[in-house]
Amino acid sequence: MSIPLWPTLWLALTALLALGLVLLVVLLPAESRRRLLGRREAQPAVIDERAQAFLAAGLLPLSDCPRDRTACLRCLQVDRCVVHRLLELGLTPGVELRVVQDNGGPMLVSVRGSRVALGRDLADNLWVEMGDRANGK
Amino acid sequence: MMTIATAPAARALSVALAGNPNAGKTTLFNALTGARQHVGNWPGKTVEKKTGALVRDALRLDITDLPGAYSLSAYSLEEVVARDFILDERPDVVVAVVDAANLERNLYLVVQLLELETPGVIALNMIDVATRQGLDFDVARLSEALGAAVVPTAARRGEGLEPIVAAIAAAAGAPRSLFRLDYGPVVESEIDALLAALAQSSLVLAYPPRWLAIKLLEDDADVAAKLAAEAGGAELLATATAARARLEAALGEDADTVLADRRYAWIHALVGRAMRAERAETLTLSDRIDRFATHRLLGIPLFLAAMWLVFKITTDLSAPWVDWLDAVLTGPLSRWMLAALGALGLGETWVASLAVDGVLAGVGSVLAFVPVLLALYFALAVLEDSGYMARGAFVMDRLMKRIGLQGRSFLPLMVGFGCSVPAIYATRTLTNQRDRVLTGLLVPFISCGARLPVYVLFAAIFFPARAGLVILGLYVLGIVVALGVGLLLQRTLLPATGEAGLVMELPPYRLPNARSIGFHMWQRTRAFLQHAASLILMTTLVIWLLTAIPLGGAGTFADTPMPESAFGRVSALAAPALRPLGFGSWESGGALITGLVAKEVVVSTLAQIHDVASATDAVGTTTFAGDLVEIVTSFGRAVVETLRAIPGLVGINLATDEAGDDAALSAALRASFEETSGGHAAAAGLAFMVFVLLYTPCMAAVAAERHELGTRWMWLSLFGQLAIAWLIALAVFQLGRLLGGG
Ligand SMILES: Nc1nc2c(ncn2[C@@H]2O[C@H](COP(=O)(O)OP(=O)(O)OP(=O)(O)O)[C@@H](O)[C@H]2O)c(=O)[nH]1
Numbered sequence: 001m002s003i004p005l006w007p008t009l010w011l012a013l014t015a016l017l018a019l020g021l022v023l024l025v026v027l028l029p030a031e032s033r034r035r036l037l038g039r040r041e042a043q044p045a046v047i048d049e050r051a052q053a054f055l056a057a058g059l060l061p062l063s064d065c066p067r068d069r070t071a072c073l074r075c076l077q078v079d080r081c082v083v084h085r086l087l088e089l090g091l092t093p094g095v096e097l098r099v100v101q102d103n104g105g106p107m108l109v110s111v112r113g114s115r116v117a118l119g120r121d122l123a124d125n126l127w128v129e130m131g132d133r134a135n136g137k
Numbered sequence: 138m139m140t141i142a143t144a145p146a147a148r149a150l151s152v153a154l155a156g157n158p159n160a161g162k163t164t165l166f167n168a169l170t171g172a173r174q175h176v177g178n179w180p181g182k183t184v185e186k187k188t189g190a191l192v193r194d195a196l197r198l199d200i201t202d203l204p205g206a207y208s209l210s211a212y213s214l215e216e217v218v219a220r221d222f223i224l225d226e227r228p229d230v231v232v233a234v235v236d237a238a239n240l241e242r243n244l245y246l247v248v249q250l251l252e253l254e255t256p257g258v259i260a261l262n263m264i265d266v267a268t269r270q271g272l273d274f275d276v277a278r279l280s281e282a283l284g285a286a287v288v289p290t291a292a293r294r295g296e297g298l299e300p301i302v303a304a305i306a307a308a309a310g311a312p313r314s315l316f317r318l319d320y321g322p323v324v325e326s327e328i329d330a331l332l333a334a335l336a337q338s339s340l341v342l343a344y345p346p347r348w349l350a351i352k353l354l355e356d357d358a359d360v361a362a363k364l365a366a367e368a369g370g371a372e373l374l375a376t377a378t379a380a381r382a383r384l385e386a387a388l389g390e391d392a393d394t395v396l397a398d399r400r401y402a403w404i405h406a407l408v409g410r411a412m413r414a415e416r417a418e419t420l421t422l423s424d425r426i427d428r429f430a431t432h433r434l435l436g437i438p439l440f441l442a443a444m445w446l447v448f449k450i451t452t453d454l455s456a457p458w459v460d461w462l463d464a465v466l467t468g469p470l471s472r473w474m475l476a477a478l479g480a481l482g483l484g485e486t487w488v489a490s491l492a493v494d495g496v497l498a499g500v501g502s503v504l505a506f507v508p509v510l511l512a513l514y515f516a517l518a519v520l521e522d523s524g525y526m527a528r529g530a531f532v533m534d535r536l537m538k539r540i541g542l543q544g545r546s547f548l549p550l551m552v553g554f555g556c557s558v559p560a561i562y563a564t565r566t567l568t569n570q571r572d573r574v575l576t577g578l579l580v581p582f583i584s585c586g587a588r589l590p591v592y593v594l595f596a597a598i599f600f601p602a603r604a605g606l607v608i609l610g611l612y613v614l615g616i617v618v619a620l621g622v623g624l625l626l627q628r629t630l631l632p633a634t635g636e637a638g639l640v641m642e643l644p645p646y647r648l649p650n651a652r653s654i655g656f657h658m659w660q661r662t663r664a665f666l667q668h669a670a671s672l673i674l675m676t677t678l679v680i681w682l683l684t685a686i687p688l689g690g691a692g693t694f695a696d697t698p699m700p701e702s703a704f705g706r707v708s709a710l711a712a713p714a715l716r717p718l719g720f721g722s723w724e725s726g727g728a729l730i731t732g733l734v735a736k737e738v739v740v741s742t743l744a745q746i747h748d749v750a751s752a753t754d755a756v757g758t759t760t761f762a763g764d765l766v767e768i769v770t771s772f773g774r775a776v777v778e779t780l781r782a783i784p785g786l787v788g789i790n791l792a793t794d795e796a797g798d799d800a801a802l803s804a805a806l807r808a809s810f811e812e813t814s815g816g817h818a819a820a821a822g823l824a825f826m827v828f829v830l831l832y833t834p835c836m837a838a839v840a841a842e843r844h845e846l847g848t849r850w851m852w853l854s855l856f857g858q859l860a861i862a863w864l865i866a867l868a869v870f871q872l873g874r875l876l877g878g879g
Contacts, residue, residue: 087397088208103433105535112241119638
């Protein structure tokens with residue numbers, strides 16, 4: 001009766017396989033790795049001139065916009081296909097938005113009376129202006 | 138004899154309903170057409186197409202419910218379907234369904250519909266909600282600006298239906314819409330230039346010229362392709378590119394952005410004139426609920442709880458009904474059929490066997506899915522209708538993206554633990570074809586409930602001390618294989634569609650509507666019966682036929698011992714392929730083949746093949762009246778059990794009523810596996826379980842895959858899974874043999 005030994009071994013093997021796969025999933029694609037390690041550290045390494053210019057002009061990425069404050073959308077730094085989806089949902093340059101929820105993952109913003117969820121990567125590339133003008137009213 | 142319709146020739150109009158997702162199109166469609174509707178797919182697409190008719194006096198409206206879209210560009214499947222329908226089928230009237238409580242965003246699509254120059258009517262829907270929010274509309278002003286009738290409706294309450302029908306009838310006869318949105322001097326001059334260039338093209342005969350010019354400025358891929366196919370199209374495209382370049386130079390923005398911006402600016406101004414808000418927009422109730430539902434810490438646990446509930450509803454609430462159907466079919470109905478055939482003198486012939494073991498069994502395996510699907514669609518409809526489904530996708534987005542899927546993929550995979558069939562249907566809730574296919578292909582690897590009886594039997598035979606652990610291991614293995622296959626597919630056949638990221642509207646929370654949930658449950662379940670039933674029935678019949686045909690041996694048709702039937706012979710052919718896996722006997726092969734009908738059948742086939750009389754075959758003498766009473770009382774029992782299951786939905790009840798393993802079957806199986814594996818029965822038993830976990834899904838799931846994903850993907854899943862199952866079972870057996878020794 002040598003049976004009881006090896007199903008345990010087999011289970012351990014499956015578990016190892018599972019662990020390996022999970023690690024593979026999380027670690028292999030460079031994108032995911034960056035996501036895991038936190039983009040705040042990862043980003044300054046690549047000095048994006050345009051991002052610098054936007055920051056200098058007093059713009060913020062939407063992902064840094066505090067909750068419940070009104071901001072004005074200024075620039076959409078994403079591909080054409082995505083720009084298109086954003087435009088049809090009413091995210092045109094100059095529109096006013098308000099962050100309704102920010103839980104570290106996707107952002108939820110209120111725009112033209114509807115609520116739109118935007119992936120974090122996307123929100124990093126939408127530049128908004130906070131200024132008093134936007135919040136004055 | 139022919140009957141001649143005496144009614145005066147009714148005027149027939151084709152009507153299309155268009156609108157944003159969640160504007161209430163389907164509700165309006167249901168209210169207008171009632172039960173007279175047909176649900177199918179758009180040719181070649183997995184987008185649902187609903188058509189229906191409304192007859193009023195001498196007027197007949199043939200209504201098509203277009204998929205929900207935010208605009209009419211060529212960027213998503215839904216948009217393309219809606220746009221092609223309007224452009225190519227040229228409906229007599231397009232009804233734009235608009236959410237009055239969200240007017241500005243909804244008018245964006247309306248403006249584009251009007252630019253297509255088909256006669257339009259605007260249903261200002263959800264007027265009840267808007268009024269409650271203190272919004273007040275100047276309908277006449279809206280109507281004047283848009284050049285189309287505007288009719289306030291509340292589709293859910295059936296208000297405003299008659300005015301809509303009247304407006305449709307009036308619009309059909311009216312002259313072309315005069316709607317024209319002024320894009321400002323710079324854009325207008327480019328539009329004029331393009332109009333002049335387009336004048337020679339034959340496209341202007343088929344499509345509105347101004348619309349073509351605007352689309353060319355927007356660099357619309359579809360229109361560009363149409364133009365390129367024309368003579369002289371290349372020059373026109375060059376002209377368009379130049380116009381776009383000038384526009385972008387003059388205004389400093391993409392032409393796309395400029396046009397969208399102008400449309401929204403125009404709409405914003407119009408809404409400002411035609412709508413009055415009593416109070417300024419504040420944090421709505423939905424926002425406040427979302428503070429919890431999408432909370433950083435609470436969001437995921439809440440979602441998992443909701444998913445658990447869906448899973449329990451599909452399994453627990455439907456179980457009493459599945460049992461009831463099974464009892465009625467195998468009990469009274471079989472007896473009646475046999476009695477009737479007996480009265481005709483066909484009692485012990487092959488006809489009786491065909492009727493009971495072939496047809497009735499086949500019908501039974503189709504019907505068994507009906508309660509499960511009804512329960513699933515109930516749960517899905519409540520989630521969708523209340524608006525929570527979108528929140529779930531929002532919350533799970535980050536996690537699911539790690540494995541290349543979207544947040545919504547979680548639900549089908551979860552439902553897959555209950556049954557693969559509804560899980561594959563649940564992939565409909567995903568927003569794009571690629572994710573739908575990927576999720577649909579992964580679902581069968583998730584171990585469904587039907588496979589559990591096989592594990593329970595085998596684990597009890599071969600691993601009595603650690604049965605629970607082994608079964609858990611199988612579930613984990615299923616998930617791991619699904620992850621691995623998912624990764625593989627993403628790197629090969631289904632590459633990720635760009636780093637698009639999540640962009641999704643979260644509709645406000647609404648109380649789910651019983652009527653629309655009922656509609657939804659019934660229509661989807663009917664679609665299953667229409668599409669999958671024939672395939673499942675056919676498989677059952679083929680297997681019956683194979684067991685009936687004698688090949689060699691002394692048996693006659695429908696009365697032949699298993700090993701000597703065509704089925705036995707075919708199974709024997711499969712045996713050599715299974716030998717390296719440790720269970721290369723015709724008995725195992727045969728059981729696996731019947732498992733194609735439904736995985737739970739594997740156990741009963743094994744019992745049948747190993748000639749272990751099961752206790753259920755005791756046919757008592759019953760009367761017709763007794764049978765009827767039995768059907769009714771068992772129905773009542775099912776109702777009670779369903780009700781009793783409701784409180785259990787919340788808790789975990791690991792009821793292990795599956796323990797009825799016969800000693801005789803266990804012994805027979807053990808002996809058989811001992812023999813085929815050369816003394817490594819445990820390894821072979823484990824390999825068999827792994828094989829059952831991973832091999833080709835049951836016919837119902839295959840039918841669902843064909844229906845939802847298309848034939849090509851169905852074949853891939855069929856053979857791909859067989860190959861994966863074989864390889865992994867081989868590894869398990871050979872490894873087990875090496876490690877286990879004994
Ligand atoms: N209060 C109110 N609710 C409505 C009205 N019309 C529709 N609804 C609700 O709005 C929700 C969405 O309606 P649907 O008819 O499914 O919307 P749709 O436009 O077909 O959405 P898609 O199928 O996603 O394109 C449902 O919960 C309806 O019950 C209305 O006039 N008043």
